[in-house]
Amino acid sequence: MANSIKMEVLKIATAGSVDDGKSTLIGRILYDTKSLTSDKLEAIERTSKQKGYDYLDFSLATDGLVAEREQGITIDVAHIYFSTAKKSYIIADTPGHVEYTRNMVTGASTSQAAIILIDARKGVIEQTNRHFFINNLLRIKEVVVAINKMDLVDFSEDRYNEIKDDFEKLMEKRDYADQKITFVPVSALKGDNVVNKSENTPWYKGETLLEHLEGLDLAAVSNVGTPRFPVQYVIRPKTEEHHDFRGFAGKVYGGELSVGDEVVALPSQTRSKIKDIYVYDKKYKTASRRSSVTITLEDEINLSRGDMLVKANDLPTIEKQFTATISWMDSKPLAAGNKYVVQHGVNKVLAKVDQVHHKIAPDYSGVDAEAQSLGMNDIAEVSFRLNKPIFYDKFKNHRTNGSFILIDTQSNNTVGAGFIS
């Protein structure tokens, strides 16, 4: 465990097929960074022994639910925490089955980096294409391709290069040039090049998986856009002391906002200036992206939840319709004419599906199928009409203001994720 200053939180999504050893890799990272506490380690040793394994089954450190332990598979997104002297890490452990695209999209939606696992014996398979496709769709800037089970191919440099070449062919098909890809040959089971450098791969001159993550500059892996401030909650204390206080509470997305900035309130398009920025009872000059602040304005403007403050020279698109890439997550199909609630940040509007354009094959096969409706795990271009305008940016320009979720009006479930085109 870390003894010195932790500066940052890095969230990492993981993707791998069944038996690629993803849970083992995470367990290995926890073990080698001494993040497993003695009672957890004891539990792993005890259970491994009971099962008659001749090695420690690190996957037991992460496979949380009873059903998973019984079937020996991961069925949902789990969050694992560990830290080093440099960073705090959150790993979203997402399953690799074909039918669980939704979990992968979910895990990746909050991550800045991703690890894609490849079994060195199997190489790049259809699943790998899908994992990479989703990391592209979600615009994950930093991708590490961990070529695992190197011990089972005699740590062969040729095999490693072969897989790397195959993956690089895949990279030509992506439409996200800023994405950085790093390859590492590892054995999660034996610990090669995960945290510690392996003696079995003298031909590999790069960093270990963890060394690479440690070296990442968080500011550089973030997708920065223009500042957007959706009003989350209006604070009106109505007390003697703060009689006229009217603060707009929310989170700043995409960029910074400062006192004195000229802002426009949407949808009213009223102009004002930022008077004060508060965090609790302290005033600040600047609110950086992702900070939760309370803003007061120079003028008395009527703003409520779902409205947005933006810089005067930097307006988003204000429209009652849009087209988006949808990742569908429900067993009840999405079809033209269906109505959903679009939750765009903290703003909710009613939406009607105008048209399902085509399904996108999430494996770069380039086969886009005509479709009338979407089933679970489908990805497609879909147009919507809204009952009132929202203030959005394209997803590729703004990861937060360009995304939304779809909510079923009957079940209230979150049934899809959208990326505005």
Place this chain on the structure above:
Amino acid sequence: MEVKELEVPTEIGENTAHINALENEAIYILREVAAQFEKPVLLFSGGKDSITLVRLAQKAFWPAKIPFPLMHIDTGHNFPETIEFRDRLVKELGLELIVRNVQDSIDQGKVKEESGRYSSRNSLQTTTLLDAIEEFKFDACIGGARRDEEKARAKERIFSVRDDFGQWDERNQRPELFDMLNGQIELGQNVRVFPISNWTELDVWSYIKDEGIEIPSIYFAHKRKTFLRDGMIWSAEDGIVFRDEDEVVEERMVRFRTVGDMSCTAAVLSDAISIDKVVAEIRDSSISERGARIDDKRSEAAMEKRKQQGYF
């Protein structure tokens, strides 16, 4: 989550950017609760996690008051220090506190008290909690659970929907994308909200230290009459924990890492008499926090089973 330091630095300790990111996230979640629900409540145990939640809520809504009450499900087996602390905090901050007692559920014959060596009222809290949710028609209950506490908790959502029976269906959870929280529910359902999901035990302690938050005295090392069982140290004071005649009472320098029900919360040997020493101890510690909670050790799937039944 990548928060840069605010331009004007506050008097923050060594954890700045990382704790700052977690604080920003928690404040965002608490504001979502206030905006999306009619009748939220903050479940308050008197423990460090719920005390941290109270501080975060103060920050989220300042200069307005915290727009929801606190509720304590009292097992009747709480450390007296915790109850004193609770009452003082509520008074100082001018908060509304609701208390519902497990003893009442027992008296009403709704639950049966366990007996014997490992008896505890911890799991009995569930019935009292569900009754209170129904009584007050709470639609959101804010809790201080963290994903790093236990394996089954690692899969918990930030907004976790419970059915009419308070049950958690782990296979049928809503996906949580980006930082968008879907709090839409049907009548009778409620949502458990976990604003500090992504905090670790060390994060909470670092925050308490940085913010100068006051916590109950039992978190600090003190002399206590105790006895040993199964390699763990139990309080022999107050007569709450069942003790066999042959289990020898001895005075030890101990502190508690959690302040749950006395009957299932073991102490650890410690000389950490100040917050700095506690933080240092947690850093170096190699036993996870719940390792000192006997209710999880009953079986590997203990926590998951209790959660399915509506436990927090």
